[in-house]
Amino acid sequence: MRQVGIWMYQNGGGDVIEKKLVKKLYDRGIDTITGLNLRDATAKNQGIYINNLKLNDLDLFFSYNAGEQTVYQMYLYETLNKAIPMINSYDSFSITEDKFKTSFLLSQNGVASSEFYLCHRDEKEKIKDIFNKWGKMVFKPVDGWGGVGMVLIDSADKFDLILPFLNQSDFRFFYVEKFLDYDGSDYRVDVVDGEIIGCYGRQARDGDWRTNITSGGSVIKRELNDDIAKVALDAVRITGLEIAGVDIIYDRSREEYIVLEVNGIPAFATPEQEKFGLDFNDKKIDKIVELIDKKTLNK
Ligand SMILES: Nc1ncnc2c1ncn2[C@@H]1O[C@H](COP(=O)(O)OP(=O)(O)O)[C@@H](O)[C@H]1O
Ligand SMILES: [Mg+2]
Secondary structure, X not given: OEEEEEEEOOOOOHHHHHHHHHHHHHHOOEEEEOOOOHHHOEEEOOXXXXXXXXXXXXXXXXXXXXXXXXXXXXXXXXXXXXXXXEEOOHHHHHHHOOXXXXXXXXXXXXXXXXOEEEEEHHHHHHHHHHHHHHOOEEEOOOOOOOOXXXXXXXXXXXHHHHHHHHHHOOOOEEEEEEOOOOOOEEXXXXXXXXXXXXXXXXXXXXXXXXXXXXXXXXXXXXXXXXXXXXXXXXXXXXXXXXXXXXEEEEEOOOOEEEEEEEEXXXXXXXXXXXXXXXXXXXXXXXXXXXHHHHHHOOO
16 A cells, blocks of 8 residues: 655644545555654654655655754755655755745746845845835745744835844844835735636735734635736745745735745644635645556556
């Protein structure tokens, strides 16, 4: 029997989703072992182990836990993926964990993304020049999430104010983006295996410029259109993610949809969000099961 390892988030209804996945995989002749946190793994010449389970003997590893990926977990993720298929692949996942790498890759491949600037921490004056040119910008940790750690810089005073903090920080480099002219709402397009599964959006809380739920944003219903679908699928193809959630914003000055970021572990709708009307969880589960089946078939 084929055997697939799973590390899946358990909060927000993740445990229920995991049970459905396990059942549907079993119905296709695929055995699963859940709760495999690479944090608990050790490695020797023969393989990478959690207890007595040799991970590199699995047919596939499904990693779907957005909790912080430590350096150790990423290190083993990378190594394990040299031996067996993983969803998402290490290469794609590690790119999309980084906002700079993602925006760079997308813009190099003709996908509209935010305007960014990156420089070494000792070259801060250059950011001042960029700020003078843009007038309004966002400082972002390249590996942040949930809107945490981002600072909106919308005046010269504010710029001078945060400089001492940046000097004290342990950032080796600084990443900034031009502030987008948008209406405070975004689109999230869920994609599995190159197919769009669902589309919804988020609306920033009054007075906040971030749409993240963790920053007080709320989920809204959204209609997909051809332009959004195209930019989402292009972004997914270029990053190579097999499961993705693409965050898109309509830039009013550029009059186009731009990809803000691509998420390699897009959460399923929570039970509350399902009640609200986000109804694509089952479709997403089916598509993931199909994908895992397909990828492990010739083993
Ligand atoms: N360049 C920008 N201009 C305007 N708003 C932005 C910009 N970048 C991010 N935001 C807002 O902040 C939110 C969080 O930014 P994002 O890059 O998606 O980081 P996170 O990983 O923390 O979600 C976005 O959903 C958007 O609402
Ligand atoms: Mg985001």
